[in-house]
Amino acid sequence: MFVKELHCLRCGTVHAADQVIQTCSCGAPLLAVYDSGQITAALRKEDLAARPNSLWRYRELLPVRDAAHIVSMNEGMTPLIPLEKLGRELGLTDLRLKDESPQPTGTFKARGASVGVSRAKELGVRTLAMPTNGNAGGAWAAYCARAGIRAVLVMPRNAPAMNRMEIGMLGASLFLVGGVITDAGTVVNRAITEHGWLNAATFKEPWRIEGKKTLGFELAEQFGWEAPDAVLVPCGGGLGIIGIYKGLRELQKIGWIGPKLPRLIAVQSAGCAPMVRAFREGKPDVEFWENAKTCAFGITAPRPLGAFLTLEALHKTNGCAVAVDDAAILRAQKALAAREGCHVCPEGAAPLAALPELRRSGIIGPRDRVVLLNTGTGLKYPETADYKAREIAPDASIA
Template identity: 50%
Template structure:
């Protein structure tokens, strides 16, 4: 019998002991992330990929591979399928195909965080949670605030001091309680953890619950369908907590088990900033886990995560895919953002720009083939980040006066 969801259990990512998917869950008894398991054999018998493709192009078209068992509990703000846009005019090495940008800025609240929070808030409400809390560099908090408001739940957000003002205002405007914290994202996470017993909130920190990763997984599912089930050769992904990267690798494993796609799978590239690159350091040293990064700093706040709970899962996905990890400087990120904006009209987030900078570096370093089909993830709208001030003025009483330079027509 066809089911709405084929989820059967939650499983520890290390010990593989199983947990009841019908109950609200956090970490495993070992303190490790839980991952949802599905009855893929039954799903393979009962559902065809062509049926998925005929549905409206949104996140919930993938409901068989999501943990929510009843559509009545869906909390939605219109999670659209995000486009693939070729960087046809931005610089690239001679003979290389234009890389494609998967532009997640089109989602509710302007970032990919909507995917994870749509599923997580739906699951939390279905399992009886009334209060939600999250540590956030901005975008996750904005998404949680929006979906919590939609669901009628209380929301509490803890943000590093230098979180962009527009993110803080967005969170507050949607009804969440929000605090600046004199520390980094890991310090904010400790505050959420310490307040759980006292305030009774459900902790939505990255990978401390098993639902956000299932929402993020839809990036990988969607990319497969958009490419006619022929995935790209290489995917560059801005990596902080790594939920999206881990989720996509999980998605492709599930699609492979269903027989909907075939190897080879994309090589995954984890992109970090030189000011906060624990995954790059661990990957390059051959380690299976990352050590915390000291004095983390970068303009790409979304990837400024000194220690990721899912570090071992990120590193495993990189190695299993034949991929690698790469760090780029803030100056390269700024230059990439300007190039893509000027040449292709896409206003990338700093994290998205980091993937383009990493693509250029990888291509120049011989880590890509000219024939590779490459996808870069832009995870948020550039409108949510500081931009250059505009200082030029014109006097209506003396328009185009001396000293004002305009290009000639056709130049």
């Protein structure tokens, strides 16, 4: 509501906020800046308790001007679940799962979609297009269906079959292309030039990140307006990391949290780890990762556009980037389900897979308050589920 303008973090150009806009003319992503003074005057954190249990409880810190344009299905305010057994095994006194599986469409992509589609509706967008690994496509298809906006989605052919069915049911136009999300992005770029649609790809428009930053708001609120010590985030495009960082920085600006930020730790699959490589080599941006392949399909992003912002968030919070292989991801997925009752998606299992090494190396200490972000439900990934049920006759006795 109090969004002031859009800033390019690369060249510093300032753009007006109330226009349909993509990236800066220099090609870099644009980030929304708010009037902190007006927010402080209009909202106290005590006011939140009486508000709806969705991310729109933070509406003064979000970009939609007129509440009539909000497209919502009660997304956000997801639970923070203690993982006592797994914490004990890893020698941690406080391990919790920020669980995004109850979100509409089953993943954290609902956050960016609710805010991004609401803002697109407010600005009069009729058709939007985006490349997707599947889950963002599902979320944007759902919110576009509610908003009456046409969604055109381009997805790699070997994305999980469930995502195709979901997007089809939600009435979006879906195109399948060989290759990875970068190839889908090339098709979208051509289409938006030809038809004048909005390109809603990660960082090609400024509003999706505004939904993701509510993860940072919620973590602070759920920890009593303090930051935990470390947050482990599955990282593809990097929006989860950048969102949490932006959200917490904005809370610092309005004085709701102190100077401490959690260490942000990006977890990638060893089959596609451009961020880990760039972090280790001390580079400010990523290089294209060849032959990307992992069972955690959502984090297959060989060269994400805003990677320099993700790397900056990792450095500024004294965090790091780590890679885990598919076997470790699937073991962690099974452990979260069978030990803690949390059936997470493979992407959401990657943070747990990264923990043993982070404990061994001392990056995470025994009394650190640690949050693992599970980005979605395991129910969307029947192909990674490990189950063996025995066939029996109706008169069989079982034990």
